[in-house]
Amino acid sequence: MDTLAQLRAGLLAGSTRLDLAAGLTEFPREILDLADSLEVLNLSGNALSRLPDDFHRLTRLRVLFCDRNHFSELPACLGQCAALTMLGFKSNRIETVPGAALPPLLRWLILTDNRISELPTELGERPHLQKLMLAGNRLQRLPESLSNCHRLELTRIAANQLTELPEWLLTLPSLTWLAYAGNPLETEADAAALEATPTIPWSQLSLEQQLGEGASGVIHQALWKQTTPVAVKLYKGEMTSDGSPLHEMNACMTAGLHPNLIRVEGRIIEHPQAQAGLVMELIEPSYRNLAGLPSLASCSRDVYASDTRFSAGVALRIAGGIASVAEHLHRQGITHGDLYGHNIMWNEHGDCLLGDFGAASFHSTEDSLESRALQRIEVRAFGVLLGELLERIDAGLSDEMRVHLEDLQQRCCQPDVLARPGFSEIVRELARFN
Known part of the structure; x- marks a missing residue:
């Protein structure tokens, strides 16, 4: 983390990235002195409520984070930043998003956990838009x-x-990962399934070392009844970029x-x-994450x-396992919403586990155009994953197999959503090669 003293002393001249959290209530003008080099600016965790009108002087700035500040309006000056592609204003007090505040090259917009009830028409006039994070607002449309x-x-768009x-x-031809839980439109979780989940008193658990921490909660290794090794996930209360942690818990159950x-x-x-x-089964240490999170x-x-x-x-074992579990979830009326390599644990034999239900949503189990489309959106996510696996196969794949698998991958990712295969068909296709 950089310091205000370093900035004011000119010690950060030429920096391409600046991370400054110092309880700021006013934007330090010295930041503008970095205009010739600064590409990433992180002002999260301050008390800012405005940016200067000449903020556009940061002509090389591509990424701006202003999470956990006091903004009530997305600053209009951002729309003049010609190189800016990513905006992060999570957990502010934003009620108003002016169309003029959206930079022309906008690719990634994070407005999670604010008070926004309406978005401007200009948002749809940003052709490079690729990621849109709006969970935890007041949107009605x-x-x-x-x-x-x-x-x-x-x-x-969860929790709106x-x-x-x-x-x-x-x-939308490229839509791949969609989360909409916690809206009035969502089908309710299966109450019978929730009721059928066994309850475990806290007194029966002895926490041991922490295994990991994500946006929705903390996972510990634990002993259940002093004898059985398990994993315990304790959920946080605050809104994540995907939605409410409690919705995630319902989807898991x-x-x-x-x-x-x-x-x-x-x-x-x-x-x-x-x-x-x-309380969940403890995963064997031989399992590891298939991939890392997306980068800036x-x-x-x-x-x-x-x-x-x-x-x-x-x-092929990984692909078959993930297609099979996705088919299972869809039959339960659940879309995972975050079917990604970084949410898959695997071992050297190709055994795999799909985790992290933070973006999961419920839909009707009855066949309809909507449920079919929601499922085929997730099929595109599988197509992306299949392509990533095919790119990294180093042995054992014949030319004929590759042609068939590449054709399947392309059909999963085709722009016509309803023309994509469902997971039942995908499972059958992959079974030919296993």
């Missing part, structure tokens, strides 16, 4: 102009006040049993701080280690 955003791949998913949204899902043992009760949590540069695409390679057998 989306601007129809977004139907023009043919590059839009990831959309988070939407009463329907517009038809045009479900026909209603997903049911499948070999490629992490088994839920029960729901925690009688926590001393009334914290919500789940890759935007909506996972980042794989440069030496990641698979045999054909392992890659």
